[in-house]
Each structure stands twice: as C-alpha cells, then as structure tokens.
Amino acid sequence: MGKDDAETTKLKQELEDLINKCKEDQKKQQDATLEETCSGLADAPKVKLTTKKLLKGHINKVNSVHFSGDSRHCVTGSLDGKLIIWDTWTGNKVQVIPLRSAWVMSVAFAPSGNYVACGGMDNMCTVYDVNNRDATGAAKIVRELLGYEGFLSSCRFLDDKTIITGSGDMKICMWDLEAGKKTTDFNAHNGDVVSISLAPDGQTYVTGSVDKTCKLWDMREEKARQTFFGHEADVNSVCYHPSGQAFATASEDKTARLWDFRSDQQLATFKPPNTNPGFTSCGLSLSGRFIFCGSDDNSIHIWDTLKVQHNGVLAGHDNRVTSLSVAGSGMAIASCSWDQHVRVWV
Template sequence: MPKDDAETAALKNELNELIAKCKEEAKKQADCKLEDKCGDLGAVPKCQLSTKKMLKGHINKVNSVHYSGDSRYCVSGSLDGKLIVWDTWTGNKVQVIPLRSSWVMSVAYSTSGNFVACGGMDNMCTIYDVNNRDASGNAKIVRELAGYEGFLSSCRFLDDRHILTGSGDMKLCVWDLESGKKTTEIEAAHAGDVVSLSLSPDGNQFVTGSVDRTCKLWDVRDCKQKQTFFGHSSDVNCVSFHPSGYAFATGSEDKTARLFDIRSDQQIGHYEPPNKTSGFTSCALSLSGRLLLCGSDDNNIHVWDTLKIQHNGTLGGHENRVTSICMAPNGMALVSSSWDQFVRVWV
C-alpha cells in the first residue's frame, strides 16, 4: 500500500475510534429511555390529516416547497423551470416566476413574505422580490449569489437582508443581500455535501445535515460549530428544529428518522416505518413537537408519536416520491411536494 494511502487509512481508523468513543460516553449519560419515561402518557389520536387543496400548475417534478411566515402563502420550485407562489387557502396561483435554470433543488420564502429564493444545479442562489416586477412583468431579481463550487442544496432567510445557504461543496455561507457579498463563509463545514439546514425558533442557531452521516449545530451570531451528532448510517437528507429549540429531528437514507436532544448531546428517539424499506427525503414537526412527519420515497408521509416512539399513521395520496414537506408556522397545515408534479395542502 502506498504511504499516503496507508496514512489515510490510519487516520480514518483513528477517526472511527474517536466517534465510537464519543457514542460510548454519550450512552453512559443516558440513564433512561424516552419511551420508558413517557410510557404512562396517553396515546395521541391517529393523525387524520387529509388533502385540503391539490395545487396543480407544474409540468415536471417538484423538488421543494416552503411556507411564508403568514402560514397562508407558499412557494414551490420545479424542474419545469418555474417557481410558483401559491395561496394555500384558496388553491390559486399568486405568481409564476420563470427561472434562468430549471435545475432547482431548494426554495425559501422569507418570513416577511417579501422575498423568495431558489437554487440548485446552477451553483447559484437567486433572490426574487415578489412585490416588484421587472420589464417583463415577472418578480424582480434582487440578487444572484454566485461563488459555489457545488450545487445549492438548501437556503433559508435569516431576515430580509440576510440568507443562509448550504451547498454541495461542503460550504455554509451567510450573505448580505444589500451588498451581494458573503459576510461569513465556512469551508469544509462537513466532510461531504451539506444537504439540509433548519433554523431554530429564536433564529439564533441552526442545524445542518450532510451526506457524511452527521448533523451539526451552529450559532448564527458567530457561525461557530457548537455540537456534532452521530447516529445515522447513511446520508442525512433532512433536519427540522423542534419548536422548543432544545432538540431537532432528522430523516435519512438509512430508512430511519431520529430525534436528537441538544442539552444531553445525544439521540433520544429512533423511528422506523412499518415496512422498514422507506428512505426519508424531508421532515417536519407539529407545533407541539408531539408528532414527527417524514416525506418518503415510498410516495407517503409517515407520522410518529415522538414521545412514545410509535408509528401514528401514513398520509397517502402522492403518486411518486415525496420530495419536500413544510409545516405552516401556525401549525394548522402541512404542504408537500412530489415528483408527481403536484403540491398538496394537508389540514
């Protein structure tokens, strides 16, 4: 074996030993199991969400959907090269925004409802002002944020002036939208593609998931890494902060969803679908945090009771892979997107 390969193999073994040691130390601190402590709790009623609106308009796979802060409007991005802003109460299209690149992978709606963002295989994050139109009558492009060496996998507005992005070049960036420049750039934030991110309820922290099978907690104010969480055995496709701000949920290609507690620095919940053959693409938590919902490549959305670690039901209706789900900020509805070209509103 060449010297460099031998050295790399030795370093990998050392790293794996350290990870195993961290897991062992975490186990020592776990004096009980969540399901045991919550065993005397009453079971939650079976999830009865049904499709209230079927949003039809895209003519290709829909890859991402995200709610505005008012819990009424949402934006969806599709491989048909369009962003559509929807009124989820009426089911009507509010705006159709043509994109310069059809390879959109992630969309974001600002809490204020003034801006939407998207990006994907064009290695760029594009910001649109939904309240202003250009000469063609379409939403005006505010910024095109370039500088990635990989695809844009995820983006979320911190406020109307700043956006946080994760990308396939393992970077995390915070951008100032007025200047169009990075205020923070974290190189090698993960040891693989950054796939997803989620902001804490107070906006001071965020968590990221990666193909390196780990999740990391960061502080928005200094963009320093605070904690690393191990457990998944394959790509972490989605992360979602718990409404309390003290935990977060994940979904993975390893066909499991998990709940990690920040204060105890470890996993406290492990969730599997009944068929145990479903990889998860997206996840969301109910407003109380009692229900965990995960979009799956088996065309369904699976629901669990987070405290009793029990499968609570399945939301069926999509005819292809569920790519993205998003809970309304007020907790009253859920939107989902799919490769079947439709967006569904569940109430």
C-alpha cells in the same frame, strides 16, 4: 501500499476510535429511553389530515416547498423551470416566476413574505422580490449570489436582509442581501450540506449532510457547537424542534430520528411498521408531539415523538414525496412530489 496510504489508514482508524469512544461516553450518560420515560402517557390521538387543496400547475417533478411566515402562502420549485407562489387557502396561483435554470433543488420564502429565493445545479442562489415586477411581469431578480463550487442544496432567510445557504461544496455561507456580499463562508461538513433548519429564536441553526452527520451552529461562529453521529447514510432533512431544545432528521438510511441538544445525543429512532422506505424530508407539529416524514414510498409517515409510535400515513401522492413544510401556525402541511403536484394537508 504506499507510505501515504498507510498513514491515511492509520488516521482513519484513530478517528473511528475517537468517534466510538464519544458514543460510549454518551451511552454512559443515558439513564433511560424516551419510550420508557413516556410510557405512562396516554397514546396520542390519530392524526386525521386530508388533502384540503391539490395544487396543480407544475409540469415536471416538484423538488422543494416552503411556507411564508403568514402560514398562508407557499413557494414551490420544479424541474419545469418555474417557481410558483400559491395561496394555500384558495388553491390559486399568486405568481409564476420563470427561472433561468430549471435545475432547482431548494426554495425559501422570507418570513415577511417579501422575497423568495431558489437555487440548485446552477451553483447560485437567486433572490426575487415578490412585490416588484420586471418588464415581463415576473417578480424582479434582486440578487444573484455567485461563488459556489457546488450545487445549492438549501437556503433560508433570517430576515429580508440576510440569507444563509448550504451547498455541494460542503460550505455554509451567509449573505448580506443589501450589499450583495458574503459575510460568512466556511467549510461545514465533509460532504454536501443538504439541509438547514433555523432555531425558533434565530440564534442558532442545524445542518444535515451527506457525511451522515448533523451539526449545531451559532450564527456568530464558524465552528460547530455540537456534532451528532448515528445515521448510516445521507441526512436528507433536518428540522428544529419548536422548543429549541431538540431537532428531527430524515435520512437515506430508512430512519427518521429525534436528537436532544442538552444530553448531546439521539432520543428516538422512527421506522414504519410494514414498509422500509428512505426518507427525503421531515417536519414537526407545533407542539413537537408529531413528526411528519416524506418518503420514497409516495407517502408521509407520522409518529408520536414521545411514545415513538407510528401514528399513520398521509397517502395521495403518486410518486416520491420530495419535500414538506409545516406552516408556522401549525394548521397545515404542504408537500410536493415527483408526481408534479403539491398537496396542502389540513
């Protein structure tokens, strides 16, 4: 073993020891579990959601779905090289947008409903103006954001003028869409940044990564406020709690978890009672009482976050559920799958 190898091994061990010490210090602060604290609460009622609309139109795996701020329209991206904007109330397609690259991994709807964005293996983020059409009648491309050294894994609009992205080059970037310029560009994780969730007040955001950690960031800073360790594999999805004080995660390690900013640690681990699937996506109900997790076993699992009890399963998809989005109104969930379909649960 060379000198450099020995040095690396030593440093890795030091880092491991530091992380373990942090975990021990956190444990000391933990005087009770969420289950114990909430044991006196009545059990939550069974969540009874059914597929209100089955949205058919894609002809390949659907990888991502996101609701508009109006809680009515949603956008989906598929490997068939199309973005489709749907009216979830009627089940109709509002627009079909052909993409230059079929390898779409992430989609985002601006809260205003004026723009949609997508990206993936093409290593860029493309922004479309929903209200303006080009000569072919498709939504007009207003920006192609280049300069990524890895695939685009996640994107979220702060408003019509600003978008934040996470990518396979481990970076977080923020873009001024009017100028078409990056305003922020920094290394955020030690692996692909897979998921981004914005705080309800828009001041902070959470990221999840292949490096098994989640981080809390301030919009104005390039240094993480908090780092959360605990998952044993890729963190596929993060979702801010409506209270702004916590967030949920879904991971490849076959668990979903709830984390608290104030106590700087994990509050609960969610596992299904009978199966053992990996989780691809997560969302929280408007009150934060329920967590919904899309999984490899073709279904969406539901837990009561306070009592840490499995509440049920939404079954209907015929292949792995890749992404889900809870409407801002809390009245519906949209989910998409490798079965080429999008379902709206009400």
